[in-house]
Amino acid sequence: MAEEVVVVEDLSKRFGEVTAVDELSFTVERGQVYGLLGPNGAGKTTALRVLMGLERPSDGSARLFGTTVSPGSDELFRVGAMIEEAAFVPNLSGMTNLKLWWEAGGSPFRDADLDGALAVAGLGDALHRKVRTYSQGMKQRLGFARALLSRPELLVLDEPTNGLDPGEIREIRTLIARLTHQGATVLLSSHHLSEVEQTCTHVVVMNQGRLVAQGTVSELIGSAGSVYIEVDDPVRAETILRSLHGVTGIVAQGDGLVIDQSSGSRSDVATALVSAGLRLETIMATQRLEDAFLELLDGSERGPSPSVPGRAPEVAS
């Protein structure tokens, strides 16, 4: 069984009458890239703040590496984080900022993975300039460098591409991909659907503080819609798929077929066709995460799923 890096269990956070997070539960296992997706005000940042020990939960718990988080927890050393915008002391250089931040934790600067972090930041000589001369993108990259100094096992990133131009967004996305290839576990929040779709393996969808759905990206997309396929024998494929559990309709479209599913996933469709000896040339979701997300939000605002009373629907494989 994979190690559970983050476990959020029935987490609630209230500010007076306002409930920012309401009985949120999810688990991030080692190596996963988990996206917290939701509109502004969904409670994503609050959940991450509780996870990082900045705020205390009203109910429930947040655990890092098996230990309940509290302010100043030792487990925080294993986490690199960027919550909201990257903040620095503006009249000090980027390098001095990194050094002071690191040493505040009680470790000598020589123990930091400076070379690795700086390679990621790619700031060059600008590192020795005062931070107040940096662009937003440079600050964000310096923030990444800071988060990576401790060779973290978990990266927590809150809206990491906010305020960046398209070029900088692509750089940050590439950077996250590189880190995940190196084995880091990532938990990132975003309201940019394309960012989550392109970066994450798993998604938690939140709305108004509550969990709306969770699962892999493909499950989420597949669960709410239909699949487009192209095979060498469409007629036989239709016959096979009509008997497949969860298929509610099949419509010809161009060279292929569009299969509507009430349950199941794309892999069920692919398995059925390949097992029957058909040559599967194309299989893809006919909707993007954006469609799924909006449908889920719409559903959550109408109330909990009738299939699972009292609970937000979970998209399980």
Place this chain on the structure above:
Amino acid sequence: MIALLRTEFVKAAYRTRTLIIAAILVGLPTLIVFAIKTRGNRPGDGPGRGNGEGLFRLAQQSGLLVPAAVLNVMSGFLLVIIAGLLAADAVAGDAASGNLRYVLMRPVRRVKLLAAKATVAGLLIWACVLVAALAALAVGVIAFGSHPLTVPGVRALAGTPLAGGFQLGASTILFRVAVGTAYVAFGFTALLALGTFFSTLTDTPTGAIGATVGVYIVSEILDAITQLGVVRYAFPTHYADAWQSMFTQNQYPHDMVVGIIVQLGYLVVFGTAAAVWFRRKDIRS
């Protein structure tokens, strides 16, 4: 703790405002001495400030006494503002800039961080008082020399006997100036504790600074109302001028000891309140 202290000290020391404060603290004594030297003390020059006016008159005999005169003038308002700024900005300033959450996302104990911030603010307040005193001493000696001091006898009230005058040697003046400087610096302990406490309550540094300085100003106003009786003895500013008796009455007043105890009381009460609050506080900035 040493690492945290160093971190907080570098952050505070390299701020532009620190340089501006240092420039004011060096420049103002110079300006005051220049004004006294060129204009002198003339009858009818306007209202003096109790012992302060007396100290300025005496300082013309010996530049060694200029720090006492300058601290008397500055500790009433300017140093209160500076100390309030340094103390109340410690946590709230970091919170406003977003740096606080990044420090607290490290395995750093909150109370330890708060202690480091308050210690650095306290050291900077001491440094400010010391810089002002040293600048005043330097320009004072240049302007008036380092002679012994003769304090003339005074009639405190009409009908009371004449108090005898006395003489202070250069080394005695220097020692008493050092004691007075230390007392003035320590006199901001209550303000440091209040400022730190207010700083933990808000993420708006101007609010924390305003509240801290406001409490001091209210304390000074209320302290002037003698009808309040013994209540005034607990005000943080009540014993602020006690040290001046070393120069005007040739005595180490008992009030200095009481003043130190009052300051320590504020430190314990508001320091503890700040620590308790900050430990449980949600960092929302």
